[in-house]
Amino acid sequence: MRTTATSAASRTGAVVRRRRGARRPLWLATLALVLVPLAACGGTMSTDGPRDTIRVAVAEEIGVLNPWDVLGQFHAMDLIYEPLVAYGDGGEIEPALAESWEVAPDGRSVTFALRQDVVFHDGTPFDAAAAKFNLEQWAGKEQFSWLGTAAVIEEVATPDQHTLVLELSKPYPPLLQELTLVRPVRFASPAAAPGGDFAEPVGTGPWVFESSDETGGVFVRNDEYWGEKPELDRVELKVLPDSQTRLAALRAGEVDLIGGGYLSPVNAVEAKAIDGDSSLELLSGEADTTMSLIFNPEGVAGDRAVREALSLATDVESINEVLYGGTENVAEGYFPPSVPHAGDRVERTYDRDAAAKVLDEAGWTMDGKRRTKDGKALELELLLVSDPVHGMMDARTTGQALQDELAKIGVTIELRVVDGAAYFEEQAAGKFDLTFATTYGAPYDPPNTALSFLKTGVETPTWATPELDRLVDAAVAASEPADLDTAYGKVYAHLEEQVAFVPITSPPRYYAVRSEVKGFEVPPHEYRLDLTGVTVG
Template sequence: MKQSRTKKQLALLIMGAYLSAALTPAFSADPPPTLSYSWPTNAGPLDPRGYSPNQMYAQAMVYEPLVRYTAQGTLQPWLATQWTVSPDGKTYTFTLRDGVKFSDGSPFNAAAAKANLDAVLANSKRHQWMELVSTLERVEAPDELTLVLQLKHPYYPTLMELAQVRPLRFAAPDAKPGTPVGTGPWVLTQTRRGEYDRFDRNEHYWGAQPAYGSVLVKVISDPDSRAIALQTGELDLIQGAEGEISPGTFVRLRDSGFKAAISAPLATRTVAMNTGLAPTNELAVRQAINQAVDKDTIIAKVLHGLEPRADALFASNMPYANLGLKALPYDPQHARQLLDAAGWKLSSGKTIREKDGQPLSIELVFLGPSALQKSLAEIIQGELAKVGIEVKLRAEEDGSLVQRQREGRFGMIFADTWGAPYDPHSFVSSMRYAGHADYMAQRGLPMKDAIDHKIAEVFAQTDDSKRAEGYREILTTLHDQAVYLPISHLTAISVSGKKVDNVQFGSTLFDVPFEVMRPATGKP
């Protein structure tokens, strides 16, 4: 009898231990960790086909492409597992990844992909900067996992443009209006205007689940405040190529023990000059500006050596851009001689040159919230003053800056290239469309029509050697006409605390790969 009671007691103990083990996680399991990041503004409505105020880093978190651009400059299968191109270059056939779902659980298939691309075609004027949109004749979905793009004519950058952040990514066709539903690893779950955006893991994601359960993106517009937030532990990560913190602050944080890294060059930091507006409509003035600005000093003092000098519009490692173009050398004395010969004289006792009673005065427009652009603008202003050119600085918010670009209301304006996978083809393509700073900058060139015609020829060219020659003609002409003042090749920076591991850069300027980052396993 005693032995029987002992067995019952033992059974109860075992059952109790089992129940305790089964129930404990439901009540005491730690929630998945949150990564805190920041951005100057809210993410926006996150329409996959929308532009400003939609923020590209956030669109890249939520929406995915058929093919993805890699840091090695290649394309890899993504929502499409394979593709073929017809011999005439006009038909692209994609096999879609099986089993992919949108974050609301609905299936991603050829019909959903076609609905998204048809929506782009239905509003093609909005997306005319992207040549593929005007080249795409129709989209077909012959079966659930096959998507066919029929082009009007061959267009060599087709796959590159499909890899871009917008507008050719995919949202659930039946999602409620204003609800961002994509196939990406993150879902926008909460927004507080002027405070933060919260992204949670997409539990339906077809790929590996991120180690973080959420990314909390705090709205911090001031770079110094962002740095303080990192130092106090309010932020885990600062990363990007948009001037999130100043180069000097980056160096200070790096030297004080924060984990810090610099990406490979991603794009070109440049100033565009308006050839349709006096006085930058004169070649001699544009050439003088190029020779009067000491880029090496700017890179050393303002950029703290974090970016290599740029001598042409595109870096030589970009496709079709290794042309051996040489920048006009820094030579203020020769700049003065150019201006003198062009009739811009500096009278005794004056600091600003004049011609026909008009001062040599130029308005330089920059993004007001960007402390880096402000510093660069002030240095350029000081450099040009030394040769008798007055530069009036005009700070603008993002929306009004875009409006000035569209209307050509600038003498000079920061007009950075877009980086891979946009450079050079998408950036060059946009030069033909009013509304882009580059079109407005070039509109006064006597050979503008010829440049635009050559751009169209290049994109339809199936012979690679002829395509390369076309690019040489376009880029050499713009270089010789001194339309741009290239300064440096943009890099992204990353600074993080000890709580974050596996911090990596995205393959473009516009994505931050939160999904590969993970909490550090050691003590902070």
Template sequence: MMVKVSCARPARLVRHISLATAFGLATAFLGLTPAEAAKTTLSLGMTVEPTGLDPTIAAPVAIGQVTWQNVFEGLVRIDESGKVQPQLAKSWQISPDGLTYTFKLQTGVSFHDGEAFDSAAAKFALDRARGADSVNPQKRFFASIASIDTPDPETLILHLSEPTGSLLYWLGWPASVMVAPNSAADDKTKPVGTGPFKFVNWAKGDKVEFEKNATYWNKAVSPKLDKVTFRFIADPQAQAAALKSGDVDAIPEFGAPELMSSFTDDAKLVTKIGNTELKVVAGMNNAAKPFSDKRVRQALMMAIDRKTVVDGAWSGLGTPIGSHYTPNDPGYIDLTDKLPYDPEKAKALLAEAGYPDGFTFTIKSPQMAYAPRSAQVMQAMLAEIGVTMNIEPTEFPAKWVQDVMKDRNYEMTIVAHAEPMDIDIYARDPYYFNYKNPAFNALMKKVQETTDPAAQAKIYGEAQTILAEDVPALYLFVMPKLGVWDRKLKGLWENEPIPSNVLSGVSWEE
């Protein structure tokens, strides 16, 4: 609709009306307040504060949830459907033998401090990730890169030592983002990337602040937000209160499923239930007795009713799984009936393994809500087969990472593995499960030797079956993505194919 406004004010006087006054007159005429018409700020709540802001040097997913696709970008990116898309590399070619990847890079791209992004910068980032001194949490992603050529600023060539069918997908991860030679050392606390937002401030224990990158290279994705604040609120009740009061505009991963219904009658807010890759598993130390005996692990799995765990831990909002794989992943098989809930058979297996009277052990439980809740439900179920499980609350991430991931000083733990398609963690050595199976390892090698999706799906199916039978971890459920945000906020991802809060497409409806 076209609106015509007439004004009899003298022309000379009109010229002296400030822009702010003119804007106020226009918005008032249209029935909007200036705040409604011009809101370009966002306050986004998160449960866990990141330990740093550089996803290329530390594993906690909260790092990428703040900086990936906001501050930092990769050669490629993962979109909301989980597919690989071009980013700092606008195109690529793969040689027939799968050993040479030639990338053509975007031109005219700079890091936030003005340093140029080109093939030399890309080579620096990849060499840093794959080098002998690398502390990259996904260093294995780059293990097959034998050498890197930069024939000109726009061309990057990767020479591989062996075919790596997942390489492009891995290059889209937070751990693979491009960092600059002059600023990489300080990225942990002052991140400098090529993305749509620039780092402004980190008030530890409270918030991280970004501002719009006014010179962002990708004009097709011009960010609509001028300022973004990530607020860290651990307590779910406090999260709910912050949402209802408007203190935060959105919490894309709300921490309390039992409170989701409390937003139903709030006209300002909308709730979303999406998909994630968060696989809740109770990992066992397969090198320590009694968990070194497969019969014991199988017995514990048969003592657990997964549906009851989902009901008790996450208000029924979750999908039971029988292996380390989600229904979203290619080649998924529902293996929850492989070792179904059967306490009597569980007791018989324990007796066969030499534990007719059960045994006692300790589970290290991080403080995230799903972990102690799941542990308490499991504790009651295991007691029914004579097994006593003591629950030891464990601070996450620092103490948990030290005790479990680094020292492997534990019997059982429980954690949500957030990495997509990470079934290959059971082939890593060392890794906290201490699980060793040459047949499984061979499958993980075989899947990288092909880029054919159907062949890969078949191999992943075989791998799932091995894990469901061997039970190196108790496979419980996949967590949903519980989002709550202002009804006028548009563009937040409802699903989470990779842990993230991508804000480049987020805007406010006027």
């Protein structure tokens, strides 16, 4: 693998250049013919006149909307519950339930001035006592140890009704960013969770929970909302797990909005079909996640030559051209450029002959149609997930492409497909040679992906070494922008030197609405659903 640094000023405009070592593979041409018919479908129904309800397709059930749990549907929670601070465009931290805040010079405390005259949906005042009650449901609790903020909050002080102070065990620069998350840091009415026992979803947000079941949920306008009140009366979330069913429902006028990485994902082929449909409008935002091929260093992939050969032999450009909508989606690093402190872009080489030479020199010699070393065949198991996971909609097809291409240099790839729950269990147990992993995206990155996937001892590490532990800790502890760029740059350099991953794609974030929907904008991150300024008809 070869890397070249680019200047900070040119990061977002850098282009991955590849030295082509082979013609476009047959599987790509065949797949293109299969996918093209989707684009030929047109809209079938229009909706005339204004409506007071917007219907939004969601890929998963609403679940229990307990803000201090990690099971409820993100977007349903976002309609109801609000944070102290919000994640804006470009990672800007903006006021929400806190009007302002001040970090102590030593970084050991943060003082928030809370917004006044805010009430929960049940009429309970939102004040410092209510905020403290909520924070104490997760701060310092073992089950939330994955969240750095939970570990560093030592005390929650309430000097007066509208002032909240977080006393920290040490400076923790990502704290404000982590306070923008949906769960577990949002605020519920203490009256709706007596003694900390969650009873019903009651927040301060612009929408009030009305009902939910396995088919979806209903939310009505909060007429007492402290901020901009919604234009519409109702939001209906409709559970439609299948991607093509969602698109058909949008065309038929059964739903008004689909899209987003978690809400109801739209893939690149569907996006092209939507873009050619006059009854629909396609909206896209910058990519904020990267899907990469990762290796288990405890098995055959622990051989650096094997990792380097797989990197050289993976035709990422062709994969993106067919599966992900174009070569502009080729991933250029561990994080896409939209992520703060994403680092310099990386030039990569696709060269099948060079990959074969690396294996030859490492002692993996051809034995018929496969490679062996010391009597052991070069066989790798690729763990795949059967149901869609955020950022990995087309992982199975990508896996089949890798299997086909790597066979040409004598590497055998066995595909093992499991469901979502088993996928993460198997990954945590190290029961794989290869698998795909995706970064979290905003508002988590870069610190949360780094702490969750690039550290020794975490549940599902994508790579971990003592040196990487040290580099990640230094990056998370940095506070000044220049220091952050330098510290995270060292993390990325270590991953590149180790050939610890093969970045595949950083796809745009697609949303689609019916043409009568006005005012919807691509949100700053995938866990947000802002419908306050939206009208229908």
